[in-house]
Amino acid sequence: xxxxxxxxxxxxxxxxxxxxxxxxxxxxxxxxxxxxxxxxxxxxxxxxxxxxxxxxxxxxxxxxxxxxxxxxxxxxxxxxxxxxxxxxxxxxxxxxxxxxxxxxxxxxxxxxxxxxxxxxxxxxxxxxxxxxxxxxxxxxxxxxxxxxxxxxxxxxxxxxxxxxxxxxxxxxxxxxxxxxxxxxxxxxxxxxxxxxxxxxxxxxxxxxxxxxxxxxxxxxxxxxxxxxxxxxxxxxxxxxxxxxxxxxxxxxxxxxxxxxxxxxxxxxxxxxxxxxxxxxxxxxxxxxxxxxxxxxxxxxxxxxxxxxxxxxxxxxxxxxxxxxxxxxxxxxxxxxxxxxxxxxxxxxxxxxxxxxxxxxxxxxxxxxxxxxxxxxxxxxxxxxxxxxxxxxxxxxxxxxxxxxxxxxxxxxxxxxxxxxxxxxxxxxxxxxxxxxxxxxxxxxxxxxxxxxxxxxxxxxxxxxxxxxxxxxxxxxxxxxxxxxxx
Amino acid sequence: xxxxxxxxxxxxxxxxxxxxxxxxxxxxxxxxxxxxxxxxxxxxxxxxxxxxxxxxxxxxxxxxxxxxxxxxxxxxxxxxxxxxxxxxxxxxxxxxxxxxxxxxxxxxxxxxxxxxxxxxxxxx
Amino acid sequence: xxxxxxxxxxxxxxxxxxxxxxxxxxxxxxxxxxxxxxxxxxxxxxxxxxxxxxxxxxxxxxxxxxxxxxxxxxxxxxxxxxxxxxxxxxxxxxxxxxxxxxxxxxxxxxxxxxxxxxxxxxxxxxxxxxxxxxxxxxxxxxxxxxxxxxxxxxxxxxxxxxxxxxxxxx
Numbered sequence: 001x002x003x004x005x006x007x008x009x010x011x012x013x014x015x016x017x018x019x020x021x022x023x024x025x026x027x028x029x030x031x032x033x034x035x036x037x038x039x040x041x042x043x044x045x046x047x048x049x050x051x052x053x054x055x056x057x058x059x060x061x062x063x064x065x066x067x068x069x070x071x072x073x074x075x076x077x078x079x080x081x082x083x084x085x086x087x088x089x090x091x092x093x094x095x096x097x098x099x100x101x102x103x104x105x106x107x108x109x110x111x112x113x114x115x116x117x118x119x120x121x122x123x124x125x126x127x128x129x130x131x132x133x134x135x136x137x138x139x140x141x142x143x144x145x146x147x148x149x150x151x152x153x154x155x156x157x158x159x160x161x162x163x164x165x166x167x168x169x170x171x172x173x174x175x176x177x178x179x180x181x182x183x184x185x186x187x188x189x190x191x192x193x194x195x196x197x198x199x200x201x202x203x204x205x206x207x208x209x210x211x212x213x214x215x216x217x218x219x220x221x222x223x224x225x226x227x228x229x230x231x232x233x234x235x236x237x238x239x240x241x242x243x244x245x246x247x248x249x250x251x252x253x254x255x256x257x258x259x260x261x262x263x264x265x266x267x268x269x270x271x272x273x274x275x276x277x278x279x280x281x282x283x284x285x286x287x288x289x290x291x292x293x294x295x296x297x298x299x300x301x302x303x304x305x306x307x308x309x310x311x312x313x314x315x316x317x318x319x320x321x322x323x324x325x326x327x328x329x330x331x332x333x334x335x336x337x338x339x340x341x342x343x344x345x346x347x348x349x350x351x352x353x354x355x356x357x358x359x360x361x362x363x364x365x366x367x368x369x370x371x372x373x374x375x376x377x378x379x380x381x382x383x384x385x386x387x388x389x390x391x392x393x394x395x396x397x398x399x400x401x402x403x404x405x406x407x408x409x410x411x412x413x414x415x416x417x418x419x420x421x422x423x424x425x426x427x428x429x430x431x432x433x434x435x436x437x438x439x440x441x442x443x444x445x446x447x448x449x450x451x452x453x454x455x456x457x458x459x460x461x462x463x464x465x466x467x468x469x470x471x472x473x474x475x476x477x478x479x480x481x482x483x484x485x486x
Numbered sequence: 487x488x489x490x491x492x493x494x495x496x497x498x499x500x501x502x503x504x505x506x507x508x509x510x511x512x513x514x515x516x517x518x519x520x521x522x523x524x525x526x527x528x529x530x531x532x533x534x535x536x537x538x539x540x541x542x543x544x545x546x547x548x549x550x551x552x553x554x555x556x557x558x559x560x561x562x563x564x565x566x567x568x569x570x571x572x573x574x575x576x577x578x579x580x581x582x583x584x585x586x587x588x589x590x591x592x593x594x595x596x597x598x599x600x601x602x603x604x605x606x607x608x609x610x
Numbered sequence: 611x612x613x614x615x616x617x618x619x620x621x622x623x624x625x626x627x628x629x630x631x632x633x634x635x636x637x638x639x640x641x642x643x644x645x646x647x648x649x650x651x652x653x654x655x656x657x658x659x660x661x662x663x664x665x666x667x668x669x670x671x672x673x674x675x676x677x678x679x680x681x682x683x684x685x686x687x688x689x690x691x692x693x694x695x696x697x698x699x700x701x702x703x704x705x706x707x708x709x710x711x712x713x714x715x716x717x718x719x720x721x722x723x724x725x726x727x728x729x730x731x732x733x734x735x736x737x738x739x740x741x742x743x744x745x746x747x748x749x750x751x752x753x754x755x756x757x758x759x760x761x762x763x764x765x766x767x768x769x770x771x772x773x774x775x776x777x778x779x780x
Contacts, residue, residue: 047498051505116518120530121539126639132510139506143499163499166492166742167666170569174666177674181646184681188639192532193545200685204551207558207678214565221572227743299533303517307510385608388554392606396561396597400590403568407575407583419576426576492738493614496657549776552686555679556772560765562675566667567758570747582751585759592762596769603773 014366015359022148022358025053025160026351030153037156046158051143054162058362059142059321063313066369068104070313073370074377114302119190122299126189131300131307134182137175138311141318144171146230148331148358149237151350160331160354161230168228169221172322173214176278180206182311183280183287187296198296201384202280202287208391209277215399216270219406220326223263223430225423229325233423235260236330240337241427243434252339256434258427259334260327265440266402268327270395275322276375277387279315283379286387320368324361328368331361409433553605564593614658621654638684642677649673661741 029049036045068083075082086102087094118127148160165171180203187199220235221227228234242255243262261268277284288295297308324330333340340346346353382390413432532539571578571586600606628651631644649672656665739745750758 042497043494044497047495048501051498051502055502056505112517113520113522114517115521115523116514118530119532120527121532123637123639126637126643128514129643131514132507135513136503136506136510139509140502143502162502163495165495165499165666166662166744170663170666170670170743173565174670174674177670177678178646180674180678181643181681184678184685185639185643188685190532191542191544193534196545196547196685200547200551203678203681204554207675208554210674211558211561211565214562215568218565218568218572221569222575225573225576227569227573302521303514306517307513388606388608392554392557392597393601397594400594404583404587404590407586410575411580411583414576419579492660492662492741493658546686549686552679552682553772553776555682557769559671559675559679560769562671563761563765566671567750567761570663570743570750573744574747574751578747578751585751585755589759589762592766596766600769600773603777605773605776 018362019355019359023351023355026153026354028053029158030156033156033158034154047162051162054147055142059314059317062317063310064104066313066316068100070373072100073373077377111303111306117301119299121191123189126185130182130186130189131304133185135307135311137179138314140175141172142321144168144229145321145325146236147361148354151354153351159230164228164230169217170227177210183296190299192299194293195296195298197293198287202296205387206278208388209274212270212274212391212395212399216267216274218403219264219267220260222407222410223433236325238423239329240332241424243431251342252336254335257329257334259329262434262437263430265437270399274395275319279312279319281376283382284387285381286384316369316372320365323368324364328364331357333360409436557600618658621651625651642680642684646673646677663741663743663746
């Protein structure tokens with residue numbers, strides 16, 4: 001009972017910290033926008049403030065905490081205690097493990113003070129360049145993800161994303177495609193056969209899944225006719241609308257929201273699988289494969305290895321943020337958004353409303369990070385041929401099929417002359433798409449609940465409704481056990 | 487008269503690139519200044535599980551990776567053509583849908599060809 | 611002097627320097643990485659020209675996809691650390707002459723260009739739509755429909771060619 005109280009207290013502490021930071025984010029963004037416009041006459045100050053708070057504080061802090069969370073969660077799943085040895089030498093704290101939190105500090109100090117080691121055979125320039133090329137794109141990815149709605153602060157309209165270029169999601173595809181160089185250069189420049197093997201596996205896996213990554217989101221682009229995430233016609237904002245609006249009790253609105261995973265469940269599964277492969281975490285961790293080839297960073301140590309590692313965790317956070325913004329309603333609650341917006345306290349102090357929605361966004365992100373950790377520690381590693389088969393023979397054809405089925409359903413449901421209406425007014429016409437989506441979810445649930453007779457029959461359907469990322473694809477010659485676990 | 491310059495929207499983005507590059511450059515630099523230096527001929531050997539290294543790592547590797555890379559370019563270009571279509575999807579209507587189906591059908595033929603020829607098999 | 615002018619020179623010099631890096635570095639992988647940097651800075655110049663979509667596609671397709679193929683080919687052929695090519699061969703002389711000819715043609719072409727068309731008047735709405743994905747799609751799928759469909763055949767040929775060339779080894 002006491003434990004539940006402690007957990008509840010800590011959760012409350014985390015949520016209020018997020019709330020405070022988001023309120024500060026709106027304040028800083030508004031202040032910078034006002035200062036820059038009035039003093040220098042240029043817009044874009046809000047984006048600079050958002051970069052400081054969203055990217056340098058939120059993403060980096062969550063990524064740092066994830067390094068500990070991963071070890072703690074894996075310990076919990078394997079019935080261990082996990083990191084608990086680092087202590088703070090102060091009276092009263094000497095006997096407290098503090099849930100392993102001091103380990104974060106000790107890890108950072110240890111990595112920073114390790115020798116900057118370069119193997120003799122390595123190409124010095126490229127060897128040093130590779131970890132930078134792995135980290136920089138991962139860090140820059142978050143720039144277009146909105147963490148809150150656009151609201152007036154200090155008399156200026158403040159958006160809660162670093163930038164909102166016209167090409168939106170294409171930015172993510174472009175920058176993510178640059179991350180390939182970090183791994184392939186690390187493998188090649190080390191001049192080590194195992195590193196080269198890991199680097200080639202990594203880059204080949206990443207390019208194979210980039211195709212599926214791009215295709216899986218086209219369905220959502222068709223549904224909302226935009227590639228932007230932020231802004232008044234961005235995907236996050238449009239998901240605040242309702243597909244079916246049931247009732248209003250005292251102004252409190254209830255309905256089925258137009259969230260992406262209801263419209264595009266198949267697209268969500270494809271995107272999640274493909275982006276998971278992009279982060280190179282288990283079950284897609286053949287480039288590392290620590291029990292066989294160690295991976296493309298076998299020759300790296302100290303902070304250079306640390307950059308590869310932190311890049312991986314930053315990718316986990318960014319991936320969670322992108323999935324929330326596209327498929328899980330962004331910063332909106334599933335109900336009651338309009339009621340919340342109409343409250344007098346929020347009408348008078350818009351930044352408080354922004355802080356509430358921002359908290360909703362980051363709580364969703366943290367939950368999705370947890371889902372990713374759980375997947376990473378639950379599933380055994382795929383074999384390399386299984387990874388390529390999943391990418392090219394399942395995700396790519398299913399992704400193409402999904403695009404054209406989605407397109408046909410949307411056009412069929414669209415009345416004559418409706419194309420000129422504003423984007424928000426078109427949401428109710430997506431109802432048939434949501435019904436198709438619900439059928440897809442029902443099929444997956446039915447397939448999951450049906451007891452398996454054998455691997456052969458479970459993989460007999462070629463259309464991929466049953467293929468979530470949790471199912472290992474069967475090799476074409478028949479059923480073979482999935483490759484060894486850790 | 488209202489003025490419009492789209493470049494102001496790229497100011498934060500440029501700063502993001504600068505910060506990302508700066509952090510990626512500065513962090514290992516700080517680490518290399520803080521860390522000790524001790525060069526040792528055995529330590530700087532290539533690490534191959536403690537065995538003596540045989541030959542160079544500059545090996546040729548399978549041509550399959552090249553085919554995968556080319557396939558990736560082709561489907562990446564296809565995806566690039568899908569995005570402008572997706573943005574204008576509702577305005578283009580069934581006509582746009584048909585033209586894009588034709589385009590995709592050609593590439594599905596390409597995928598089927600590669601599949602049939604066994605370039606996607608990794609087991610042999 | 612406007613900020614755009616300064617930025618243009620920053621990107622132009624960076625592009626030229628990294629392009630120079632492609633041909634002066636001896637390590638083929640370092641050359642390829644210089645080419646990636648060239649494409650990246652070129653995208654910056656596209657942004658300055660308000661060609662937003664072209665800029666992002668430049669990074670996505672050229673820097674992110676085509677250069678990966680280059681990198682794979684270099685690794686595939688296992689070109690050594692220093693593939694120095696200092697000696698003169700007929701191909702290098704022909705290449706030099708062709709480059710000089712191209713340079714001369716470009717200089718002639720630029721001399722014939724009119725002065726910068728500063729008098730380009732348009733409404734704010736037109737400016738906001740300029741170079742966007744939506745406008746690109748509008749032009750591509752209405753005006754240039756046939757070339758677009760022909761691209762799919764080109765891509766098909768590329769795949770068939772790759773498989774035929776690599777066939778004995780797959």
